[in-house]
Amino acid sequence: MKRKYWESYITVIKPITRIQIFLLFLFLHQISMATSSSTTNNNGEKQIEHDQNVLQKHVAFFDRNHDGIVYPWETFQGFRAIGCGIILSSFAAIFINFGLSQKTRPGKFPSIFLPVEIKNITKAKHGSDSGVYDNEGRFVPSIFEEIFSKHARKHPSALTSDELMGLLKANREPKDYKGWLASYSEWKILHVLCKDKDGLLHKETIRGVYDGSLFERMEKEHSEKKKNK
Numbered sequence: 001m002k003r004k005y006w007e008s009y010i011t012v013i014k015p016i017t018r019i020q021i022f023l024l025f026l027f028l029h030q031i032s033m034a035t036s037s038s039t040t041n042n043n044g045e046k047q048i049e050h051d052q053n054v055l056q057k058h059v060a061f062f063d064r065n066h067d068g069i070v071y072p073w074e075t076f077q078g079f080r081a082i083g084c085g086i087i088l089s090s091f092a093a094i095f096i097n098f099g100l101s102q103k104t105r106p107g108k109f110p111s112i113f114l115p116v117e118i119k120n121i122t123k124a125k126h127g128s129d130s131g132v133y134d135n136e137g138r139f140v141p142s143i144f145e146e147i148f149s150k151h152a153r154k155h156p157s158a159l160t161s162d163e164l165m166g167l168l169k170a171n172r173e174p175k176d177y178k179g180w181l182a183s184y185s186e187w188k189i190l191h192v193l194c195k196d197k198d199g200l201l202h203k204e205t206i207r208g209v210y211d212g213s214l215f216e217r218m219e220k221e222h223s224e225k226k227k228n229k
């Protein structure tokens with residue numbers, strides 16, 4: 001039988017070559033770790049800051065092993081944990097880590113493992129956002145309230161899909177296409193995942209996304225659903 005090209009390719013790689021590839025990856029990983037900005041304690045273990053700002057909390061849910069860094073496979077696991085499908089989770093892992101890794105890394109040396117460093121997450125803020133996170137990653141209650149006073153028309157404490165679009169358009173800075181796309185993805189994913197049966201995105205849901213408590217809740221609900229199946 002004729003083998004597929006990639007099958008014969010894998011068998012042809014000699015064991016020694018595989019070891020070399022493994023060592024190369026290990027080496028690149030060590031370099032990427034050496035240039036990482038996470039703090040290290042006396043035992044040489046990576047640790048995250050305890051005094052996290054709210055934006056760091058938003059991201060910390062996806063740091064599955066709590067080492068202060070979100071790798072693409074952790075973004076994937078986090079999305080799966082809150083009940084997203086394999087396609088959305090894979091797409092999110094590539095899109096988010098590719099987009100944010102370099103912005104959060106110290107120096108100019110990129111890492112092929114696309115780590116997002118939570119310590120520097122405020123550097124990943126983009127334009128055309130709501131402004132609810134300030135430049136230090138803190139939550140600004142007055143701007144949060146403004147979302148509803150300006151855009152919630154049908155219900156005082158929930159947004160319809162059209163009202164959400166109104167919020168996104170109002171936040172757009174001219175020609176900031178990357179910011180438009182980033183904001184659209186963040187809010188649309190939130191809406192798709194968390195809208196109620198009438199298509200409404202509730203204020204307390206949105207509040208929970210800012211400090212990441214929403215993700216914890218969704219993970220719990222998803223694992224209970226799986227248990228009861």
Ligand code: HEM
Nearest residue numbers: 059062070116124125126129130131132133186187189190
């Ligand atoms: C289901 C998963 C996620 C959802 C639904 C979500 C949703 C959101 C929402 C609604 C905002 C607020 C934007 C605004 O105020 O205009 C936001 C901000 C942000 N998110 Fe997420 N997010 C998710 C996962 C992640 C992950 C995995 C990362 C990074 C590893 C991340 C990084 C950020 C950053 C850096 C901001 C600040 C943007 C800014 O204010 O300019 N998010 N996200």
Ligand SMILES: [Ca+2]
Nearest residue numbers: 063065067069
């Ligand atoms: Ca991690």
